[in-house]
Amino acid sequence: MKITSSTKLLAVIGDPVKHSFSPLMQNAAVRALGLDLCYVAFHVRPESVGAALNGMRALNIMGMNVTVPHKEAVIPFLDEISDEAARVGAVNTIHHIEGRLIGYNTDVYGILTSLKETAGLAPLPPTVAVLGASGAARGVVYGLGTRPEVERILIYNRTPEKAESLAREMSPWTHARLESYPLAETELVAGLRSSQLLINTTSVGMHPRVDESPVGDGAALHPDLVVYDIVFNPLETKLIRQAQAVGAKGVGGIEMLVYQGAKSFEIWTGIYPPVEVMKAALPRR
Numbered sequence: 001m002k003i004t005s006s007t008k009l010l011a012v013i014g015d016p017v018k019h020s021f022s023p024l025m026q027n028a029a030v031r032a033l034g035l036d037l038c039y040v041a042f043h044v045r046p047e048s049v050g051a052a053l054n055g056m057r058a059l060n061i062m063g064m065n066v067t068v069p070h071k072e073a074v075i076p077f078l079d080e081i082s083d084e085a086a087r088v089g090a091v092n093t094i095h096h097i098e099g100r101l102i103g104y105n106t107d108v109y110g111i112l113t114s115l116k117e118t119a120g121l122a123p124l125p126p127t128v129a130v131l132g133a134s135g136a137a138r139g140v141v142y143g144l145g146t147r148p149e150v151e152r153i154l155i156y157n158r159t160p161e162k163a164e165s166l167a168r169e170m171s172p173w174t175h176a177r178l179e180s181y182p183l184a185e186t187e188l189v190a191g192l193r194s195s196q197l198l199i200n201t202t203s204v205g206m207h208p209r210v211d212e213s214p215v216g217d218g219a220a221l222h223p224d225l226v227v228y229d230i231v232f233n234p235l236e237t238k239l240i241r242q243a244q245a246v247g248a249k250g251v252g253g254i255e256m257l258v259y260q261g262a263k264s265f266e267i268w269t270g271i272y273p274p275v276e277v278m279k280a281a282l283p284r285r
């Protein structure tokens with residue numbers, strides 16, 4: 001990669017951001033396509049989000065990814081956001097065009113594409129259980145709700161009120177029936193019996209709490225489930241091992257990350273990047 005005075009900058013902002021895989025995979029795509037771009041990571045604290053976006057305008061930074069915890073906080077500083085990002089209530093991609101900052105949400109594309117390409121689910125099954133009700137869950141539930149074949153979405157959360165409000169907020173955008181439950185063993189056993197796909201969007205099982213699982217001892221899992229864990233650090237979570245132990249298919253979230261990044265890259269450059277190159281740039285474990 002040759003950096004000159006005409007090289008355009010791309011970046012990710014987050015807090016923390018040191019462990020982000022985005023620079024690795026995005027720069028791999030830049031190199032493969034021979035573009036004059038460079039992607040870096042900026043550690044931005046919550047009180048500096050507005051200043052960071054002003055800096056994006058001032059320095060003519062071409063595009064940004066936004067990661068935890070800023071996906072909602074950036075919205076007031078943008079000139080425009082896509083309908084999808086507005087409905088999800090989170091922006092993970094910003095495109096800077098002639099002084100205007102436009103926000104998108106490519107996590108929705110990431111999960112739907114990974115369910116199809118990685119998990120082999122095309123079409124999606126009629127009943128899907130989602131664990132969690134925070135930022136990531138919003139994109140997942142919205143994305144599932146846009147699919148005509150999905151008839152029921154069961155949302156489970158430790159704090160049940162958040163599952164209720166997520167179901168309420170997303171119901172105008174979907175024909176699917178949205179149900180909310182506490183994340184408790186008895187509720188899970190009953191709900192998973194009629195579900196064909198389980199998606200974990202909680203942070204349970206993520207490094208460093210790698211010995212934890214959002215489904216406890218896994219008694220609610222069954223062999224006819226596909227279990228998709230959007231956590232990608234570690235690549236194989238305890239939940240995935242529990243799924244495999246009962247004969248279910250277990251899929252990790254690393255390819256969701258790749259596909260959301262690929263879509264961001266396309267928004268910035270107009271080119272859909274080689275996803276295999278991006279995947280190959282990521283750590284293997």
Ligand SMILES: NC(=O)c1ccc[n+]([C@@H]2O[C@H](COP(=O)([O-])OP(=O)(O)OC[C@H]3O[C@@H](n4cnc5c(N)ncnc54)[C@H](OP(=O)(O)O)[C@@H]3O)[C@@H](O)[C@H]2O)c1
Nearest residue numbers: 132133134135136158159201202203206230231253256257
């Ligand atoms: N693969 C990808 O591309 C991708 C994209 C986005 C996010 N992610 C991953 O998704 C995960 C969640 O992201 P997020 O931004 O939504 O994080 P977050 O806001 O921290 O989400 C927290 C969620 O986890 C639940 N939770 C936390 N600790 C729990 C516990 N001990 N027991 C039960 N539930 C618990 C919370 O429940 P309460 O509401 O009760 O607190 C809430 O629903 C992270 O691991 C992130 O890396 C992956």
